[in-house]
Every structure is written in C-alpha cells, then in structure tokens.
Amino acid sequence: MEIIVCLKQVVDPELPARDFAIDPATRRQVREGRPLVISTYDENALEVALQLKDRVGGKVTALTLGPQGVAGDAIRLALAMGADEAVAVDDPHGVGLLGVEKARVLTAAIRRIGRFDLVLCGCESADWVERVVGPLLAEALAAACVTFVSRIELRNGALLVRRMADEGFHQLEVRLPAVLSVTSDETNRPRLPKVKDIMTARRKPVQVWPMADLSGTSLDGDAPGVEVRDVALPERTARCEFLPGDAAAQVAALTQRLRDLKLL
Amino acid sequence: MTGICIIAGALDGKLSRSSLELIGGARMLQGPVGQEVAAVLLGHGPGLAEAAADLHRHGVGRVYRCDHPLLTAGQTDAVLVAVEHVVRRTRPEVVLIAADTVGRELAPRLAYRLRAALATECVELGVEDGAIVVRRQVYGGRALATLVVRTRPAVLSVKPHALDVPQPAPVAGTVEDVSVAIDAGALPTRVREVLREQAELGLEDAQIVIGGGRGLGGPEGFALLAELAKQLGGAVGASRPPTDAGWVPVNWQIGQTGKTIRPALYIAVGISGATQHIAGVTGSRTIVAINRDPEAPIFSSAHLGIVGDYREVVPALIAKVKELKGA
Ligand SMILES: Cc1cc2nc3c(=O)[nH]c(=O)nc-3n(C[C@H](O)[C@H](O)[C@H](O)COP(=O)(O)OP(=O)(O)OC[C@H]3O[C@@H](n4cnc5c(N)ncnc54)[C@H](O)[C@@H]3O)c2cc1C
Numbered sequence: 233m234e235i236i237v238c239l240k241q242v243v244d245p246e247l248p249a250r251d252f253a254i255d256p257a258t259r260r261q262v263r264e265g266r267p268l269v270i271s272t273y274d275e276n277a278l279e280v281a282l283q284l285k286d287r288v289g290g291k292v293t294a295l296t297l298g299p300q301g302v303a304g305d306a307i308r309l310a311l312a313m314g315a316d317e318a319v320a321v322d323d324p325h326g327v328g329l330l331g332v333e334k335a336r337v338l339t340a341a342i343r344r345i346g347r348f349d350l351v352l353c354g355c356e357s358a359d360w361v362e363r364v365v366g367p368l369l370a371e372a373l374a375a376a377c378v379t380f381v382s383r384i385e386l387r388n389g390a391l392l393v394r395r396m397a398d399e400g401f402h403q404l405e406v407r408l409p410a411v412l413s414v415t416s417d418e419t420n421r422p423r424l425p426k427v428k429d430i431m432t433a434r435r436k437p438v439q440v441w442p443m444a445d446l447s448g449t450s451l452d453g454d455a456p457g458v459e460v461r462d463v464a465l466p467e468r469t470a471r472c473e474f475l476p477g478d479a480a481a482q483v484a485a486l487t488q489r490l491r492d493l494k495l496l
Numbered sequence: 497m498t499g500i501c502i503i504a505g506a507l508d509g510k511l512s513r514s515s516l517e518l519i520g521g522a523r524m525l526q527g528p529v530g531q532e533v534a535a536v537l538l539g540h541g542p543g544l545a546e547a548a549a550d551l552h553r554h555g556v557g558r559v560y561r562c563d564h565p566l567l568t569a570g571q572t573d574a575v576l577v578a579v580e581h582v583v584r585r586t587r588p589e590v591v592l593i594a595a596d597t598v599g600r601e602l603a604p605r606l607a608y609r610l611r612a613a614l615a616t617e618c619v620e621l622g623v624e625d626g627a628i629v630v631r632r633q634v635y636g637g638r639a640l641a642t643l644v645v646r647t648r649p650a651v652l653s654v655k656p657h658a659l660d661v662p663q664p665a666p667v668a669g670t671v672e673d674v675s676v677a678i679d680a681g682a683l684p685t686r687v688r689e690v691l692r693e694q695a696e697l698g699l700e701d702a703q704i705v706i707g708g709g710r711g712l713g714g715p716e717g718f719a720l721l722a723e724l725a726k727q728l729g730g731a732v733g734a735s736r737p738p739t740d741a742g743w744v745p746v747n748w749q750i751g752q753t754g755k756t757i758r759p760a761l762y763i764a765v766g767i768s769g770a771t772q773h774i775a776g777v778t779g780s781r782t783i784v785a786i787n788r789d790p791e792a793p794i795f796s797s798a799h800l801g802i803v804g805d806y807r808e809v810v811p812a813l814i815a816k817v818k819e820l821k822g823a
C-alpha cells in the first residue's frame with residue numbers, strides 16, 4: 233500500500249490566549265516565538281497510515297506545504313514517527329494560502345511523487361479549519377473521497393472505513409485510489425517517537441521542492457474567488473457569577489436559578 | 497446565472513433541520529441582490545412531499561425534487577451526482593449547503609466541478625456594498641474571519657446550528673420532479689451500514705445538555721452525568737479527551753470538530769474551557785460550569801460558576817433535583 237499523508241505545520245493550537253495575536257498585515261496568526269507543531273488531526277492521519285503499513289506493508293510518504301526552514305520540524309517528526317519518505321514544498325509567501333490554492337499545489341506535488349493508493353489528510357487544519365483540502369484533492373486526483381474517517385481496514389482487497397456522522401457512524405466500502413480525511417478516536421492516538429527514532433530521522437532525506445517548480449501543471453487555475461478581508465478577535469461578554477458556599481449551598485442556589493429560568 | 501439555491505436534504509426521510517437553517521441564510525443574501533430562492537430536495541420515498549411542503553411554508557417557491565433510492569443517509573457520491581445535475585441545469589449564482597456529514601464533502605467537491613468560489617463552515621452571511629460577505633471561526637474559535645466572495649458561481653457551506661430556523665413565510669410554490677440517472681456500480685463509495693449511536697435524546701435537539709470533560713477521570717463519571725441528565729430531561733455530551741479515550745462515543749463530542757449545540761442550558765462538568773470546546777457551545781442561553789479550579793478558563797465563558805469537585809457537587813445536585821421534583 234502506497235500512502236501519502238498531508239501534514240500542515242501550525243502554531244500549537246492549544247497555547248493560552250495570551251500567546252495569540254493576529255498580524256494585521258498578513259491577516260494571519262503571528263508565528264514568531266510560538267512553538268510549531270503538526271496540525272492536530274494530521275498526526276492522527278499519520279498514525280492511521282503507519283498502522284495500515286504495519287499490517288499490510290507498503291510505504292508512507294509525508295507531504296507538507298509551507299515556508300521552508302520552519303517546515304523542517306514537522307516533517308522530521310513525521311519521519312521519526314515512522315514515515316519512510318518526506319517531501320516539503322517550499323512556499324516563500326508564508327502561510328496565507330487558502331484551501332483551494334493549497335489543494336492545487338498539493339495535487340501537483342502528489343502527481344510528482346507518482347503512484348499512490350491512499351492520500352490521508354486531517355479532517356480539518358487546526359488553524360484555518362476549512363475542511364476542504366481532502367475533498368478537493370480527491371476531485372483533482374479523480375479518487376474516491378470520504379471525510380471524518382476514524383478507522384480503516386483492508387478486508388479481502390476491499391477498503392472499509394468508518395466515518396463519523398451526525399447520527400452515529402457510517403461503514404463504507406471505498407474503491408482505491410482514495411483520499412480520506414481522518415478524525416481522532418481511541419484507536420489512532422499518535423505514537424510518540426523514541427529517542428532512537430528521532431536520531432535515525434535526522435539522517436533520512438527530505439526532498440524540498442520550490443513551489444514555483446510545481447506550477448505549469450495544475451497550478452494554473454483561476455485566482456481564488458474568495459478573499460480574506462479581516463480577522464478579528466470577538467469580545468467576550470459573559471460575566472460569570474460564582475455561587476458561594478459548600479456543595480449543598482451551591483446546589484440549592486443553582487436549582488433556584490434553574491427554577492427561575494423555568495428549566496426545572 | 498441567477499438566484500440562490502439551497503441544497504435541502506431529506507436523506508433520513510424528513511427535511512433536516514440544517515436545511516431549514518439554510519433558508520435563513522438565503523434570506524440574508526437576498527436583500528439588495530433581490531434573488532429568488534430555490535431548493536434542490538434530495539431523498540427517497542413518501543417523506544419528500546411533506547419536505548417540499550415544508551420548504552414552501554418557509555418561503556422557498558421553486559423546489560427541484562430528486563427522488564432516488566440511493567439518496568439516503570451517507571450517500572455523498574449519489575448526492576453529488578444529483579446536485580451537480582440540477583445545478584448545471586438551473587445555473588444559480590449561489591449554492592448554499594449545510595456543513596453536515598454529507599455537506600462537508602459535497603461543498604468542496606461541487607465547487608471544484610463548477611469552478612466556483614468556495615467558503616465553508618460559515619456562521620454569518622450577508623451583503624455589504626453589493627458584495628457577498630461571510631464570516632467563519634478560525635484559530636480554534638479564537639478569531640472570526642471575514643471573507644469577501646468575489647466570483648460567481650459561489651458555493652457556501654453553513655455550519656449547522658449557527659443560524660436560526662426562520663419564521664414560516666408561506667408561498668404558493670411549485671415542485672418539479674427531476675429524474676437523475678445514478679449508476680450505483682459507478683460510485684466509488686458504497687454505504688454498507690449506518691450505525692446509529694446516540695444518546696436517547698439527540699444532543700443537537702436537547703434543551704438541556706450536560707457536557708463531561710477529562711476532569712471526570714473515566715467512564716464512571718459519565719454514569720453520574722447520565723443520571724443528572726435523566727433527572728433534568730437532558731442529553732449528555734463530552735469534550736474531546738473523553739471521546740479520544742473511548743470513555744464515550746466519538747459523536748458525543750461538542751466543539752469545533754464535534755457538534756455545535758444551542759440549548760437553553762449547558763452544564764460543563766470537569767471541562768477547562770478551551771476555545772475549541774467553547775466554539776461549539778456559545779449559542780447556549782445559560783452556561784453553568786462546575787470545575788474544581790477557580791482559575792479555569794471555562795469560567796470566563798460561563799454565566800454561573802460552581803467551584804468544587806464534581807464528585808460532591810453532581811450527586812448533591814441530583815439529590816436536590818429529585819427532592820424538588822418530588823415536592
Ligand atoms: C483542531 C482542534 C480541534 C479541537 N476540537 C475540539 C472539540 O470539538 N471539542 C473539544 O472539547 N475539544 C476540542 N479540542 C481540544 C481542546 O483544545 C482541549 O484540549 C479540550 O477541550 C480539553 O478538554 P477538557 O476540558 O475536558 O480537558 P482539560 O483541559 O484537561 O480540563 C479538565 C478540567 O477538569 C477539571 N477537573 C479535574 N478534576 C475535577 C474534579 N474532580 N471536579 C471538577 N473539575 C475537575 C480541571 O480543573 C480542568 O479544568 C480541539 C483541539 C484542536 C487543536
């Protein structure tokens with residue numbers, strides 16, 4: 233099984249609010265001095281890919297798009313976790329591309345990587361949360377598409393996936409090649425690389441492809457039809473009233489409030 | 497190219513609530529653009545007649561009805577074939593799609609095929625100076641991005657439960673049956689099974705929701721919340737760590753990745769209040785937080801706060817509610 237995993241490098245999404253700021257010039261989050269990590273669900277996607285490789289054999293290639301230099305860390309971590317090969321597409325403009333543009337570049341990169349059975353993405357990038365890159369790749373690569381997948385299984389040559397759905401789960405049979413986006417559950421918690429793996433990963437090669445070299449193919453699309461006008465921090469309005477006393481007093485006060493609100 | 501077209505799903509036999517929410521979104525775009533609102537109605541069986549009537553009741557005049565045995569829960573590939581067929585024929589300027597299980601696959605794929613402008617997970621839609629402007633949450637709910645949609649056609653997806661279901665505004669509408677050829681054998685995915693796994697009361701419809709977090713320490717804590725939910729007549733949900741740990745099913749998750757809820761009352765128990773969690777609950781009318789850490793960020797989003805150990809507070813609350821109900 234040849235698997236490509238798309239990984240985005242983002243500022244740690246769980247940093248406290250005081251470390252969060254928007255750069256008015258780029259209309260994006262300030263990255264300087266903040267720790268960068270692999271976007272949350274992309275790590276789950278990588279874990280799913282590695283588990284599949286452990287079971288049926290094959291190769292896992294990690295693919296990232298972003299400004300080079302900082303891109304190194306995410307891709308090295310992917311190698312340390314067990315990816316066999318790594319490709320980093322260098323985007324000199326930084327971090328401002330929207331999903332439609334990113335999908336074009338990633339499509340060109342995947343074509344250049346060549347053969348694949350599966351492309352795995354995260355279900356959403358932790359920063360911009362568009363949830364579009366996976367489905368757009370599926371269309372561009374003429375592959376099957378399923379999003380919010382938590383489990384993948386190969387049975388008698390058929391790919392079976394479990395999709396998280398509003399009403400529960402869907403069990404789907406999927407034709408290859410396919411692009412799947414992955415969400416987290418208890419079966420795909422990302423493995424922690426051992427020190428030895430981190431050392432070996434340093435010696436594994438990372439191919440760096442300038443983004444400009446990938447144009448001339450699927451990059452020549454239209455300009456994106458959508459433009460980011462601004463990114464604002466909403467004001468918090470709720471003022472919390474603490475209910476005083478011991479548990480009995482707190483609970484008595486709470487139930488009184490619920491009665492006032494006609495909820496009890 | 498004219499008009500606004502909403503994609504109305506009745507894949508479970510009945511018009512989905514998020515489809516009705518799209519009508520509210522369409523009305524926000526109408527104003528100066530003065531556009532007609534039409535709907536593509538998808539599903540199979542007798543429920544579609546009532547669904548069409550429901551659309552008319554909410555002001556949608558023209559309904560294109562696609563009735564096909566493959567248009568059922570989870571069949572995105574079939575839905576895509578049907579929607580692409582109708583939209584290519586009717587050429588709307590704007591297509592609105594609910595970002596539910598099917599819609600979040602449908603919107604980008606349809607946009608790709610139509611070479612349309614694409615904005616997903618919108619929580620606000622509007623027209624400013626003649627241009628379509630949408631807003632969406634970014635950075636884990638810490639910020640709100642404003643996007644200007646420059647080109648047409650445009651495919652916009654709307655986050656479920658972000659918009660209100662509009663008041664009825666009946667019109668005398670028409671229903672046109674569109675027959676679409678869908679070749680089951682040609683679809684790259686096939687739904688083998690739909691596993692319904694849900695609390696007795698749907699999280700998104702419950703008026704009272706109790707959310708449990710990592711602070712519950714394990715599945716036993718959720719048994720306690722279930723008891724409280726039973727007494728209050730509510731549903732139980734969770735933050736991400738309990739679903740990641742397998743304490744409760746993944747689709748109980750509330751927040752950015754999980755569900756958006758807007759109950760009258762949300763009680764967060766043992767939840768710290770990360771922005772990604774808060775993103776799914778800000779529409780709740782009253783938020784109560786129970787947490788033993790007085791500095792927990794949840795208290796800056798809550799209306800009422802109880803600082804304490806849930807293992808004391810929740811049993812006391814259950815007992816008190818029982819006592820009051822008995823009285
Ligand atoms: C891209 C992305 C998407 C995400 N999507 C979601 C999402 O949809 N939903 C979601 O919830 N999270 C989501 N998260 C995760 C989110 O950032 C937080 O990690 C998560 O919400 C924390 O869950 P928690 O509050 O239960 O756990 P913690 O942050 O560990 O908080 C546990 C709390 O329990 C309290 N506590 C401990 N013991 C007790 C006790 N005995 N009694 C009372 N209180 C106690 C503690 O004081 C603490 O405040 C997402 C993160 C990312 C990066």
Ligand SMILES: Nc1ncnc2c1ncn2[C@@H]1O[C@H](COP(=O)(O)O)[C@@H](O)[C@H]1O
Binds near residue numbers: 241274353354
């Ligand atoms: N810059 C990027 N490089 C590699 N993969 C990406 C990038 N941006 C997005 N992706 C992939 O697409 C998924 C969905 O992103 P989004 O559409 O932005 O929510 C992510 O979880 C990644 O797997």
